[in-house]
Amino acid sequence: MSIPKSAHIVVIGGGVVGCSVAYHLTKIGITDIILLERGALSCGTTWHSAGDIPLMKPTALLRAVRYGADLYSLLEEETGQSTGWRRCGYLKVARTPGRLAEYKRSLATFRAFGGEAEIVTPSEAKEIWPLMRTDDICGGVWERGSGRVDPTNLVMAYAKGARSRGAKVVEGVSVERILVDNGAIAGVVTSAGPIKCEIIVNCAGIWARRIAQTCGANVPLYASEHFYMLTKPIPGVHAGLTILNDPDGHIYMREDVGGLLVGCFEPNAKAIALDRIPAEFSFGRLEEDWDHVEPYLGCAADRIPALMHAQIRMLMNGPEAFTPDGALLIGETPEVRRFYVVAGCNSGGVALSGGLGQAIAALIGGEEPVFDVSRFDVRRFGEAQNNDGWLRERISEVVGRHMALPWPGKDFETGRGLRCSPLYHRLLNKGAVYGSQSGWERPLWFGSGEGSESKTFGVPAWLDAVAAEHMAVREAVAVFDLSSFAKFIFEGPEALRDLQTICTNEIDVPVGRVVYTAFLDTRGGFQSDLTVTRLAPARFMIVTGAAQAVRDADWIRRHASPYSVLTDVTSAFATLAVAGRCSRDLLSRLTDTKLDSAAFPFSTCRWISVGPVRALAVRISLTGDLGWELYVPSEMAVAAYDAIFEAGTQFGVRDAGYHALGSLRVEKGNRSWGRELSPMINPIEAGLATIVRGNKAIDFIGKSALSQAMAGPPRIRVVQFSMGLKEHFLYGDEPILRDGAHVGLVSSAGYSPSQSRIIGLGQVSSAAGVDDSFLKSGSFQVDVGGDKVDITLHTKAAFDPTGLRMRA
Numbered sequence: 001m002s003i004p005k006s007a008h009i010v011v012i013g014g015g016v017v018g019c020s021v022a023y024h025l026t027k028i029g030i031t032d033i034i035l036l037e038r039g040a041l042s043c044g045t046t047w048h049s050a051g052d053i054p055l056m057k058p059t060a061l062l063r064a065v066r067y068g069a070d071l072y073s074l075l076e077e078e079t080g081q082s083t084g085w086r087r088c089g090y091l092k093v094a095r096t097p098g099r100l101a102e103y104k105r106s107l108a109t110f111r112a113f114g115g116e117a118e119i120v121t122p123s124e125a126k127e128i129w130p131l132m133r134t135d136d137i138c139g140g141v142w143e144r145g146s147g148r149v150d151p152t153n154l155v156m157a158y159a160k161g162a163r164s165r166g167a168k169v170v171e172g173v174s175v176e177r178i179l180v181d182n183g184a185i186a187g188v189v190t191s192a193g194p195i196k197c198e199i200i201v202n203c204a205g206i207w208a209r210r211i212a213q214t215c216g217a218n219v220p221l222y223a224s225e226h227f228y229m230l231t232k233p234i235p236g237v238h239a240g241l242t243i244l245n246d247p248d249g250h251i252y253m254r255e256d257v258g259g260l261l262v263g264c265f266e267p268n269a270k271a272i273a274l275d276r277i278p279a280e281f282s283f284g285r286l287e288e289d290w291d292h293v294e295p296y297l298g299c300a301a302d303r304i305p306a307l308m309h310a311q312i313r314m315l316m317n318g319p320e321a322f323t324p325d326g327a328l329l330i331g332e333t334p335e336v337r338r339f340y341v342v343a344g345c346n347s348g349g350v351a352l353s354g355g356l357g358q359a360i361a362a363l364i365g366g367e368e369p370v371f372d373v374s375r376f377d378v379r380r381f382g383e384a385q386n387n388d389g390w391l392r393e394r395i396s397e398v399v400g401r402h403m404a405l406p407w408p409g410k411d412f413e414t415g416r417g418l419r420c421s422p423l424y425h426r427l428l429n430k431g432a433v434y435g436s437q438s439g440w441e442r443p444l445w446f447g448s449g450e451g452s453e454s455k456t457f458g459v460p461a462w463l464d465a466v467a468a469e470h471m472a473v474r475e476a477v478a479v480f481d482l483s484s485f486a487k488f489i490f491e492g493p494e495a496l497r498d499l500q501t502i503c504t505n506e507i508d509v510p511v512g513r514v515v516y517t518a519f520l521d522t523r524g525g526f527q528s529d530l531t532v533t534r535l536a537p538a539r540f541m542i543v544t545g546a547a548q549a550v551r552d553a554d555w556i557r558r559h560a561s562p563y564s565v566l567t568d569v570t571s572a573f574a575t576l577a578v579a580g581r582c583s584r585d586l587l588s589r590l591t592d593t594k595l596d597s598a599a600f601p602f603s604t605c606r607w608i609s610v611g612p613v614r615a616l617a618v619r620i621s622l623t624g625d626l627g628w629e630l631y632v633p634s635e636m637a638v639a640a641y642d643a644i645f646e647a648g649t650q651f652g653v654r655d656a657g658y659h660a661l662g663s664l665r666v667e668k669g670n671r672s673w674g675r676e677l678s679p680m681i682n683p684i685e686a687g688l689a690t691i692v693r694g695n696k697a698i699d700f701i702g703k704s705a706l707s708q709a710m711a712g713p714p715r716i717r718v719v720q721f722s723m724g725l726k727e728h729f730l731y732g733d734e735p736i737l738r739d740g741a742h743v744g745l746v747s748s749a750g751y752s753p754s755q756s757r758i759i760g761l762g763q764v765s766s767a768a769g770v771d772d773s774f775l776k777s778g779s780f781q782v783d784v785g786g787d788k789v790d791i792t793l794h795t796k797a798a799f800d801p802t803g804l805r806m807r808a
């Protein structure tokens with residue numbers, strides 16, 4: 001077959017995602033594209049799809065899925081190719097009050113995004129789905145805007161639209177290797193010869209990881225078998241029947257040619273290695289496994305008794321790509337420039353294809369994505385999580401999590417203990433309850449407990465334990481193991497100039513100074529927040545959150561001169577934060593270094609002795625209180641920790657975990673990446689103007705966009721608020737109302753024991769801008785699962801607004 005020798009962009013994979021990407025690239029005028037499909041369009045996973053498009057997705061995906069649902073009918077008008085789009089609605093039933101409480105919370109957020117749905121009683125649910133048994137359910141949520149498509153027809157419509165604007169869509173040509181020159185995409189080697197190109201978008205579904213491996217890029221996903229059964233026609237089942245989801249039974253179903261399609265997301269899913277799937281897999285099916293699905297089909301028959309007498313047409317088993325945290329993988333890989341990936345759809349690729357295609361085309365074309373893709377950034381993972389054995393174990397759990405009740409604090413049980421601090425066992429023995437982040441184990445709190453999961457959306461059982469840790473900081477002293485912090489050394493003759501360019505704050509500070517700063521993109525949105533410590537004139541230590549490690553390193557390398565060197569020293573140093581009113585007194589017993597503010601001011605660092613250990617002591621404060629972060633060689637972390645506890649007994653020192661760190665941070669009003677901060681918000685909107693130095697000798701990235709944004713009132717503001725503690729608790733994403741109208745979402749919350757109130761942070765927005773009068777004049781509430789609870793906005797931080805405590 002003859003194929004072009006070059007193209008601007010090669011899209012790999014002719015499934016629903018690849019075709020949507022090609023379609024959307026041409027929509028923004030990028031037409032020099034070749035889409036390569038190994039077999040025929042839709043022959044991979046897409047053709048298996050049930051094609052369900054539920055609109056009530058998790059918050060971060062609400063805009064993406066709605067964009068798709070709006071597109072599918074327009075696509076039909078535009079291309080003349082039917083997509084099979086049909087709005088039949090979506091009914092989710094609850095077998096437990098906990099499940100219903102979760103629906104109420106999701107519904108509140110869904111409505112804040114303009115969605116329309118309602119909670120229904122069992123008898124109303126029966127009216128919607130007359131064949132259903134309802135005596136064991138306590139209600140449900142019904143959403144009429146959801147629907148379904150024919151996945152293969154949708155692919156054809158995307159492809160037709162893309163072709164009509166000049167894209168070449170080539171079937172029967174396989175990409176064998178990615179060509180890289182000087183760390184960037186140079187082309188592909190295909191079964192029909194090489195193609196030179198500048199950009200690749202890897203949309204190869206379950207094969208995306210293997211293709212990425214040919215150029216050393218990490219795309220951590222793994223295939224799992226995924227089942228549904230089709231029946232012959234059943235009386236009472238008709239084409240207009242709404243889609244039914246019964247997550248407590250791990251099942252969903254919908255009409256299919258007069259019969260039912262009954263699918264499951266089983267907790268014991270079957271991860272499958274790629275080499276067990278034939279290389280030529282095309283419109284293929286994996287082996288039937290009736291024993292495996294039998295319990296779930298039993299659940300389905302319990303729910304729909306008519307299924308007992310239904311004749312079975314077939315059991316469909318198709319492979320689908322799942323990721324370690326059950327979320328998509330989107331973006332440019334850090335390992336190879338201009339190598340983009342959109343994969344790991346976790347059984348939502350058809351529903352999300354429109355939003356995904358739009359978002360990646362926007363990223364490539366410099367336009368605005370319809371949703372915030374930073375939460376799905378492929379750079380949230382690194383090499384550590386791209387390991388066959390680890391992925392296989394984790395993925396079998398991820399599938400079932402799709403329908404598990406998402407209690408607050410619910411964490412994965414598999415693939416744990418991958419990255420542990422040197423203090424891991426010591427703290428475990430002292431009662432640490434661990435949670436995981438980016439493969440790291442981190443203490444959440446100390447005390448008894450059955451794990452991190454709360455099993456309530458109300459006040460969590462850990463409240464008192466965490467409140468005691470919180471108060472230990474405010475009244476005495478506590479030690480936090482923050483070893484999961486990512487730490488880098490950045491050095492070289494151009495290191496200062498590089499950092500001046502990528503950091504908003506002034507980095508040309510005396511040696512020994514610590515600077516809290518932001519990385520911004522050219523639109524002025526946050527790419528990260530972090531600290532930079534000047535260790536020597538041309539040597540800096542950069543410390544950032546565990547979840548930001550790969551993306552921040554990528555951002556720095558991408559903008560650094562070839563003479564600057566970035567070294568990841570995360571594993572070399574443990575980080576112990578000694579924080580609280582008595583932290584100076586405690587540390588003074590372990591060191592001869594003077595720790596008073598004259599000798600050791602806030603925002604500076606020194607090498608000091610901590611008992612038998614030498615540590616880099618950095619005087620900053622996440623908690624908003626007096627304190628130091630100690631960077632200790634990993635092998636000496638236990639010795640340092642023991643010395644601190646021995647010296648700290650008289651001050652009542654205690655361990656504290658990430659939940660207390662969170663409530664202390666929120667009480668002080670400190671913003672956090674991934675919660676208050678994202679590419680969708682700039683420092684002025686975030687209330688962080690103090691970390692922007694517009695008068696630096698070197699212009700930083702994002703400066704001009706920021707200057708423009710400052711011309712009017714901010715569109716968004718991060719606000720702090722508080723509310724009384726009764727039966728409600730906040731876990732994030734609860735809508736904020738002003739005079740009854742939705743104006744934002746809660747981003748972080750915690751309990752302040754000294755005020756006996758819940759303190760939260762949230763983003764509030766208004767098309768006309770959010771100025772002080774907007775915040776002062778309205779009456780504000782949060783919507784907690786339909787209950788509107790009054791909140792008080794704070795104009796100053798709830799704790800130590802002048803910063804006296806941390807600077808004392």
Ligand SMILES: Cc1cc2nc3c(=O)[nH]c(=O)nc-3n(C[C@H](O)[C@H](O)[C@H](O)COP(=O)(O)OP(=O)(O)OC[C@H]3O[C@@H](n4cnc5c(N)ncnc54)[C@H](O)[C@@H]3O)c2cc1C
Pocket residue numbers: 012013014015016017018036037038039040041042043044045046047048049050051052053173174175176203204205206207211226227228316317318319320342343344345346347348349350351352
């Ligand atoms: C049983 C089942 C039911 C599902 N139900 C739903 C549902 O109701 N709703 C929903 O939203 N999602 C559903 N899904 C998930 C959905 O089908 C997938 O998320 C989606 O199809 C993934 O699309 P894709 O384009 O990423 O992958 P694919 O469709 O697999 O496309 C990738 C393409 O890349 C090609 N390719 C691979 N390697 C190469 C190479 N080297 N060179 C060239 N081409 C290559 C493959 O041939 C393939 O066609 C379901 C999945 C299954 C298995």
